Amino acid sequence: MGHRTLNSLTYSGSANPKGFFISPMAHKNSVAILIDGGFFLKRYRRVFKNASNHTPAQVANNLYNMARSHLKENDYLYRIFYYDSTPLLKRVHNPISKKVVDFSKTPQAKFRLEFFEEMKKKRKVALRLGFIKDYGNWLINHDRAKELLSGKISISDLTADDVTYEMRQKGIDIKIGVDIASLSLKKFVTQIILISGDSDFVPASKLARREGIDFILDPMWNPIDDSLFEHIDGLQSKCGRPFAKQKKTDPPTV
Secondary structure (H helix, E strand, C coil): CCCEEECCEEECCCCCCCCCEECCCCCCCEEEEEEEHHHHHHHHHHHCCCHHHCCHHHHHHHHHHHHHCCCCCCCEEEEEEEEEECCCCCEEECCCCCCEEEHHHCHHHHHHHHHHHHHHCCCCEEEEEEEEEEEEEEEECHHHHHHHHHCCCCHHHCCHHHEEEEEEEECHHHHHHHHHHHHHHCCCCCEEEEECCCHHHHHHHHHHHHCCCEEEEECCCCCCCHHHHHHCCEECCCCCCCCCCCCCCCCCCC
C-alpha cells in the first residue's frame, strides 16, 4: 500500500500504523547542535564569570542558551545532543595514605549527576552518555615521577596528593561520529554545529560536508590548528571571550 503524507508526518497507510516520524525534508533550515561535554565544562570556567560558584542548574541554563544562540531567525532546531560520561562511583584505597576514596561523594561526581538531570529537563536535548574506563591503577603525578627517577626524592617522600587514580572517558568520540554520519546520510539536517576543540571530529566532518551539510565549529574561543579550517565551513564562538585563568584554589565544581 502506498505512503501518505499528513502534516509533515509520514504514515505507512496500514490500518494499525506502528508509528510516525518527522519527514527529513520537513524543515528547510534544520540544525543539529552537538556538544562535547568534557570540553565544554573545561572551557566553561574560562568564559563565564564566577563559574566556580555556579550551580548545575546555572551551568545547564548557560549551555542551553549558548547553544540556541547559534540559531538564526528561520532556523529549525532538530535537536541538541550532549555527550559526556557518567562519573566513576566506586570506592578505592589511596596507596599512600591507605584511606578510602569514595568517588561517588566527590564534588565532580555530584556536579555531573545533578547537571545531567538538569539537561534532561531542557526541550529538545538528548544526552549521549559514555562511560569511564576504570584501569584499577594509581599513577604517580608527572612532576613527582621525574623527581623520583632523578633521585631527588624517594618513595617515602610521596604524599596522598602525589598519586592519581587512572581512569579515562570512553565512547564519546564514537557516539559523536556516528551521530554526525547518521544526521548527514539520512538528510535530517542541513547544518551541524559542533561545540568542541578536538580534531577527532575531522573524518565525520568530511563525510558531512560531502553530503552537503554546512558544518560549523564552535571552539569557545579555544585556539584551533590552522589545518582544521579546511575541514569545516565556518568557525563561530557564541560565548564571551575568555577571562584570565582562575586560580587552582578555586573549588573544582566543574
